[in-house]
Amino acid sequence: MDMNQYLEVFIEESKEHLQSCNEQLLELEKNPEDINIVNEIFRSAHTLKGMSATMGYEDLAKLTHQMENVLDAIRNHKIKFNPEILDVVFLAVDDLEAMVQSIADGGDGKRDVSDVVAKLLLIEKGESPVQAVAKSEVAVAVAERIPTVKSIYDEFEMTVLQQSKEQGFETFEITVSLREDCLLKAARVFMVFEILEKIGEVIKSNPSVEQLEEEQFDHEFTVTIVSKDTKDDIQKKVMKVSEVERVDVNLLSLADLRLIDNETKEPVTSKEKVDEEKEMASNGELKNQEEKKTASSAKQSSSKTIRVNIERLDILMNLFEELVIDRGRLEQISRDLNNQELYETVERTSRITGDLQNIILNMRMVPVETVFNRFPRMVRQLARDLNKKIHLEIIGAETELDRTVIDEIGDPLVHLIRNALDHGVETPEVRKASGKSEEGTVVLKAYHSGNHVFIEIEDDGAGISREKVLAKALKSGIVTEQTAAAMTDQQVYELILASGFSTAEKISDVSGRGVGLDVVKSTIESLGGSISIDSKLGHGSVFSIQLPLTLSIISVMLTEIQQEKFAIPLSSIIETAIVKKSDILNAHNQRVIDFRGKVVPLLFLKDLFEVPVLEEEEDEFYSVVIVRKGDKMAGLVVDSFIGQLEVVLKSLGNYLTNVFAISGATILGDGQVALIVDCNALIK
Known part of the structure; x- marks a missing residue:
């Protein structure tokens, strides 16, 4: 059977099970006595082991099996759960994630996990995982505990093997390796099968007989037979075939064999199948098995899903x-x-x-949950590294965003959370001296508002000092003293988003408040979003990110300047207005208007975009679009409004990458091209 067709599903489902393990382990840390949580982790590990074995990733299957043994010992109260065990299981999950990622990147999923397996083996024996175990001991222990079974058997094949055992036959798994320069591979396979059929009965081959006949394999294949011959006799007879380089013969007991579980479609050993049935019987569950099957099938039919690339x-x-x-x-x-x-x-x-x-x-x-779910584990580890007590609260993880936005927003959020942990939340001693609880709180919140999604990172830490930020900004020449005097608190806090800006007295390995925040800002703005900061000294800070729901189809107000058409995104518009020329004022060499009690500067798009003047206007009114970015506003002067419509945002291509205040273009109904105005760039 060609497993490549299932590879994508395997990778996706493996990531889901590992994420579930991470989440449940964090829950277990809070509730170490809750065996239900251990059962959840065990189920995820068990499923992952079965999938890995089916796909042929033996290293993955072996490590998961060893992790499963430890979890089984915990849930059966053979060993007591403690933080030391949790750390080792987390290390195992890290290795499993690395192996799955290797497979996703086209690798073979192999990894040296002897160290973590050694620790898991010691835990299973009831010893401390800190003790060292030689790699050779680990290899022997693992080999003894987990036989290498390359084939998976269905119930019919298992029945044949069981009946053969009762009649005095043994089950052998024979792996035959041909020389790399072997020319007629199919002929050699035929000769091997001819010998095997004389000494026993062939039950299964991997790859299948059809694939072997068509030479759809490299240089190695595995055959399962039942025979009364000895292991050595079988090996000698097969080795007589020319161009056979190596023959490995394994004598298998029925307990070692993996079969496909009819209910879960997952590979399990026959021993595990019996154990599970015993456990179900002891819990009084076996008699309700048929009811569970019915409920399971009803659940499946009510929630049918399909994975789409x-x-x-x-x-x-x-x-x-x-x-x-x-x-x-x-x-x-x-x-x-x-x-x-x-x-x-x-x-x-x-x-x-x-x-x-x-x-x-x-x-x-x-759902933004796909990004958020990596943070609890990260916060736990960072809090330990920084010797801080931090509780992460996640709100609104079900809030949905376009996949393209989700892919880009992960790294900026990681950076903001690391900053909040390192330089926002204080150490327990400092918090206690300030009259706060020793445990700091970081809240990660997502919610919809109009055509936007807002993501907020809030901490109850030290906050941002306006004086420190201004002093550093003046020293760095980012602002002048005259400008600084007129700045609001929020404008001052947003100075930390400038390139290379940091108020941190000591830059740590984790972060320096401000280092790299300019990258965060540019990434968010490239997605058509914005970031704002609010803070109260001694009480904490809030970083608020505003993002569009989708990037490609947007609602715009279409306007005209001479005979050129410009589209202004509705998300930036407060309202449109008709302004008398006589109402325009001058302030600091800038034309402004009084808009609802606020002074709003006017920007003439005709001049900014150097639109050729075909006819002089003699109207005494201006058509103005009032736009906003954060707490800043501007009035964009156009010749006329055409109306509101939905347009497809197209990029200007590689040749026009740095056009000022133009984010893209669209094709209108009459075939004309309209440029889409970037209001953020204009206001900035």
Whole structure:
């Protein structure tokens, strides 16, 4: 059977099980007496072991098996759980994650895990994992505990093997290696099978007989037979075939064999199957097995899901974007022709594509939980490294974001959380002296608001000192004294996002408050988002990130300047206004207007974008779009408003990467190209 077709599913499901292990281990640390949590971790490890063995990743299966033994001993009260054991199990999970990542990157998933296996073996014996064990001892112990079984058996094959055993036959697993320069591999396989069929009965081969006949294997294959011959006799007879380089014969007991569990479709040893049934019987569960099967099948039918590669969704999204452009074109044509039947058809098409758009966008939405779930483990480890007591609280992990945004937001969040832990939350001694509880709290919160998702990182630590930040900013020449005097607290705090800015007196291995925050800011802004900071000295800080729900289809206000069209994102617009020329004032060589009691500067897009003047305007009014970024506002002056519509954001390509205040372009219904204005860049 070709396992490559299942590789992607194996990788995804392995990551899910390992994440579940991480989360449940953190829960177990809080509730060490809760055996239900141990059972959850055991189930995840058991499933991962079965999947790994089926896929042929023996190193993964062996390590998971050893971890499973320790968990089994804990849940059966043979050993008592303690933080020392937790650390070792976490190390095992780290190794498993590294092996799965190796497989995902095209590797073989192999890794030297002898050290962690040694510790797990000692824990299982009831000894301290700190004791050292020689690698050779570990290898022998592992080999003794976990026989290498390369084939998986179904119930029919297991029945044959059991009946053969009762009739005095032994089960052998024979691995035959041909020389690398062997030319007629299929012929050598035929000769090996001819010998094996004379000395016993062939039960299974891996790869299958068909694949062996078609030479769909490298230079090694495995055959399971039942025979009354001895191990040495079998080896000698097979070695007589020319061009056979090596023959390994393993005598297997029925307890060693893995079969496919009919309920879970996971490989388990026959001994494990019997043990599980005994356990179920002792719990009075065996008699309810049929009811459980019914409930399980009902659950499966009610929640049917399918995994889809993100590349396919990207292709679907690109095709739909083209459809949106054509939809706009059709709407324009129907208005120009003024044909009622065409108008009605286009109207119906628009409704259907609108529904289709919502479905496609929802398919691409992923809960931020996929990013958030890596942080509890990270916070636990950092808190220990820093000798701090920190509780991480996660709120709104079910909030959904576009997959492309999710992929990019992970690293900035890691950096902000590391900063909060290192320089936000104080040490227990300092907190106690300040009248706070010894344990600090970091809250990671996500929520929807309009067409945006907000992610906040809040800590109850020392906060940011306005005086320190300003002193450093003045010293570095980032601001002048005149500018500094007029800055609000929030504007001062946001200075720490400037490149290379840091108020940390000592830069640690973890972070220096401000070091690298300029990268965080640029990453978030490249996603069309923004970051703001609020802080209260002695009480803590809040870093708030605003992100768009999706990146490709946006709502805009279409405007016109001379005969050029510009699109302004609705997410940046407060409102539109018609302003009399006589109401425009001058302040510090800048034209401004009084907008609801606030002084708002005017930006003439005609001048900023150097639009060629084809005809002079003589109107006494200006059309103004009021836009906002954070607490800053500006009025964008245009010739006229065309209206609101949804457009597809297209990049300007590799040749036009640094065009000022233009984030992209779109194709309108009449075939014209409209540039999309980057309001953040204009206000900045």
